[in-house]
Amino acid sequence: MDKINRGVLENLLKTMLKIRNFELAVEKNFQLGHIYGTAHLAIGQEATAAGSIAAIKENDLITSTHRGHGHCIAKGADLKLMMAEIFGRSTGYCKGKGGSMHIADISAGNLGANGIVAGSAGIATGAALAAKKLGSGQIVICFLGDGALNEGIWHEAANMASIWRLPIIYLCENNQYGMGMPIKKATNLDKLSDRAKGYNIEGLTIDGNDVLTVYETVSKISADVRAGKGPVLLEAITYRIRGHSLRDAQRYRPEGEAKKWLTDYCPIERFKKYLIKAGYITQPEIDNITMKVNEEIDAAVKFALESPFLDVSKVAEDIYA
């Protein structure tokens, strides 16, 4: 590992804490009845979003998934506007029209979560095409679940990205399940990154719960991608600690599996230990960061709760430009 600047390390930790505690707040407020509908939590997967997005430039682009809060936060979203959206308020990113699965902030480079599995595979690829055409130097990270790699549109998009050498990273967060379907039953592969071979692009599998590995890998490949070496399929091994959505009876997974991942491989605890051990940071400093993060989240919840709903007379606005 090259020496990483302390600010970067602190930010990685801070982003992960933001994601974790934001998700916990969503969960709690759902239980309290403040959130109608559903959401898909990224608890346990903080390192992939935080590490990868920290490694690209601010004006680079991402597309996200139904499990998108983490990507959104790592891309610098305003937690107030996110929480307000999840609460369905008019002050949210989408005025309450989109909700958790459709948060986007195009001007900030977040081209949107997506309710359709792999629904953004083509969109991300098109953004990479446009970046290339416009010579903007931007690259795109297309976040995908493990299950998403089995959708046809991903195949079509990856092939075109390969032939046109587009500046895009398909970042597959392999959290072991697509809803209740273990990825080992949904594909016949040891490594999902082997899919890359079918398009003659680079494929890599990394520990997605080690934020530094994610950060360093994406730093390296993003430079290649930016230099025009073509797309990469990066598989980050991680685990979905919570159920698929806020309403999942979890009939399908072995008792204790989630708990084991949380105790043994929690990306946040691992990183904290590493930082302290390597002397980058002290426990009081961590506590301080955590406190600030929690304040921000509390403020976001307060903002959301106090925000008005959109007047129903405006329901059919925003359809056409």
Added chain:
Amino acid sequence: MDKINRGVLENLLKTMLKIRNFELAVEKNFQLGHIYGTAHLAIGQEATAAGSIAAIKENDLITSTHRGHGHCIAKGADLKLMMAEIFGRSTGYCKGKGGSMHIADISAGNLGANGIVAGSAGIATGAALAAKKLGSGQIVICFLGDGALNEGIWHEAANMASIWRLPIIYLCENNQYGMGMPIKKATNLDKLSDRAKGYNIEGLTIDGNDVLTVYETVSKISADVRAGKGPVLLEAITYRIRGHSLRDAQRYRPEGEAKKWLTDYCPIERFKKYLIKAGYITQPEIDNITMKVNEEIDAAVKFALESPFLDVSKVAEDIYA
């Protein structure tokens, strides 16, 4: 090469001649104005259909493509009913309702040509699933063009065939072009069979203009596939001698390319030479086979020409079972 029985060799030649001369008859009758609509000729690709289908059992199954006459003939279709269909007559396989792109003979194991590129990828896979469920011992050859491998549905189907170890061969006839698009521009692969790696299935590339190679390869892999070893992607390198369809200005390909393939790599001429040289057959015997084939084709054209069109009052029949 193991010793092949003379009857098999003769049949391979006969099937190829049938395909070639059938296609020439279609072309001629189109020019004569007897065929309305269009057709996609398999001239130059006779060895893939003839060699592969000769290597499987009679009750095995195939699905075909828009360029399907060869597959259909090799599967034992009645040339009269085929020609009548292409002529749009009520005596044709589909009563004139389907035409060249939709010929099927389900009871004979031909599950149909398809107007949609890769449209039969899932259908073929489902037939393989049913064969497995029913324990019928049947296997399926799913014919696909090179262009078809870029369709999403193929990806989805191939993945499921892999996880369920279905008895299916995806036989990709790489004839270098998808309409006017050179496959080298449409993918970034040296060998299309590398796509197999993305599903952890066997992938092979062979000379598709050498009918014995096709026959022997499919004989071998069909035994494996039948034994439950899972699907195979077999790429057969060949060349489309004619335009994409009967109406193609062919603006896209280099002058002389098709001619060169026809003179240097014609699957039929190569096979004839081999058979004569190896002493399997004599020129007079070949002439005799050719004569018989031509008689059959002439009879098919006559049958087609003399057959009535379907009464228009029956146009809306056959929609529901």
Added chain:
Amino acid sequence: MREISYAEAVRECLRQQMQADDKVFMIGEDVGLYGGAFGVSVGLIAEFGEDKIMDTPISEQGIVGIAIGASLLGMRPVVEMMFSDFTMLPLEQIANQAGKMRYMFGGKAKVPIVIRTPGGGGIGIAAQHSQSIEALFLHFPGLKVVMPSTPYDVKGLLASSIKDDNPVMFFEHKLLYPTRADVPEEPYLIPLGKADIKREGSDITVVATSFMVQKSLKVAEKLSGEGISVEVVDPRTIKPLDIGLIAGSVKKTGRALLVEEACYTGGFTCYLASEIAKHCFDFLDAPVLRVTGLDCPIPYEHNLENAVIPDEARIEKGIKEVLG
């Protein structure tokens, strides 16, 4: 008879049909241990095993293609598409392959597949998981389209759909799953193509589909207190359509209100309205009106969502408007 829920009625039908015919099997995303996103198939995998209750990767086009291919060999697959919105992905396979194969092949193929899928809004999951897009499938010859509105109907119509030799699109509704009613235990069939008068009346005919049948019945009940007699007709299958029964009712009452959840432009009731105009022109005392979803994607937030989807107030207003 015992009272069971709509979801239980679907499950019971699946169980009975799989028991009766070993060609019948289920295939779809998370239909196995997960039990389906709405719990419809919970427990079936324990009963029938992985061979009959097939969990798939997330590959909608492939799933439908596979069902078609299996059906050509005599199997009778019942596909579950987790949300009806996702039927857009395999539309080509459904409409262009399954629906046209028999015709293109000159009458020589049968494609007995059923695609079950929950439509509709109301649970706060926004624009890509809440649509009512059954009208798309109306437009394609070769398909049948079923929209059961009660636990009793869903069981009998699903059984008929599974026994039908044609591809059938079978639209359930998320909000109907928990609704309960008397359902016979033994298997029974309700023929496809027969509408049902859910409530008799004489002043106006309300034709409604799926969950809108329930809402319309509530309004009819309420209005009966005001002396308005509303006949509620449920087409049950929108393709084939029992225009005979519907037109008969409209001729009797002279007035019609059509209610559906789908977007206004291009919904099923457009077709229905044009058919009623054609069959009942001389019997109509007022224009046929339609109460439908707005031409608007389904929003996330609850009140907004409720503003898009027809509610009882809008149905009542529609009835009164037609009554003049």
Added chain:
Amino acid sequence: MREISYAEAVRECLRQQMQADDKVFMIGEDVGLYGGAFGVSVGLIAEFGEDKIMDTPISEQGIVGIAIGASLLGMRPVVEMMFSDFTMLPLEQIANQAGKMRYMFGGKAKVPIVIRTPGGGGIGIAAQHSQSIEALFLHFPGLKVVMPSTPYDVKGLLASSIKDDNPVMFFEHKLLYPTRADVPEEPYLIPLGKADIKREGSDITVVATSFMVQKSLKVAEKLSGEGISVEVVDPRTIKPLDIGLIAGSVKKTGRALLVEEACYTGGFTCYLASEIAKHCFDFLDAPVLRVTGLDCPIPYEHNLENAVIPDEARIEKGIKEVLG
């Protein structure tokens, strides 16, 4: 002004729009050297290069997805889908992503893409290459749907579609490509959402789309010899629909025949008929009739195909039936 064909008018518009705005580019299967299946883009690749005239693999979902993504960054892609039938494959991307993005994102996205595609039958290529499925797209909020019937209209409507900030489905027609008429050389715009009276008349309003406009005009001409005065109205864009102009015409004539090539059940004219019934109830002297394609896949053989698609005789018969 010179006479050019419909196909040439499309090409000229593409050329002019690409010259005027370097954000505009074409993408699709074989749009380059091949020049498109119907030769529409022949020569453009020589003029603009591979960067602006992008040949793709056979990957319809991916192509549309890519166009959407590029449009989010300010590009204005014009997609060619080789046959309108193939728009079923990327339906999810078109209807569920492109059409809803702006709404789902609270009004903060623009998706300026055009999907050009030839619909219709008549050239003997059977059920999967001959459909008229524009009605599918009517049903989805967020989309616009254009169906030009003349060389003049196609040039002006395509220019407006390219400049529009919303996703536009642009249905050309195979049999219209060779039709010729006067078309100005300079670029011009025809606004989306404005119908056009293609022929004035007083006895009956015929509303027809795409190639059916041409057939209807021939019938109108013929019937004028019999003293029947037919007004032919072309909606030009079926979404948004200029119901004002159409209803005005129907109110004037008191009678309407609606003509479209698509299948009978669920076609655009179902919606139109229901709108006319609503807007013109008190003005109608006869039921609104529809002349449409049969509810039948398009057969291969020429006479069969002609029996499915409306011809002049059926239009004439329809007019006479409405006139009573």
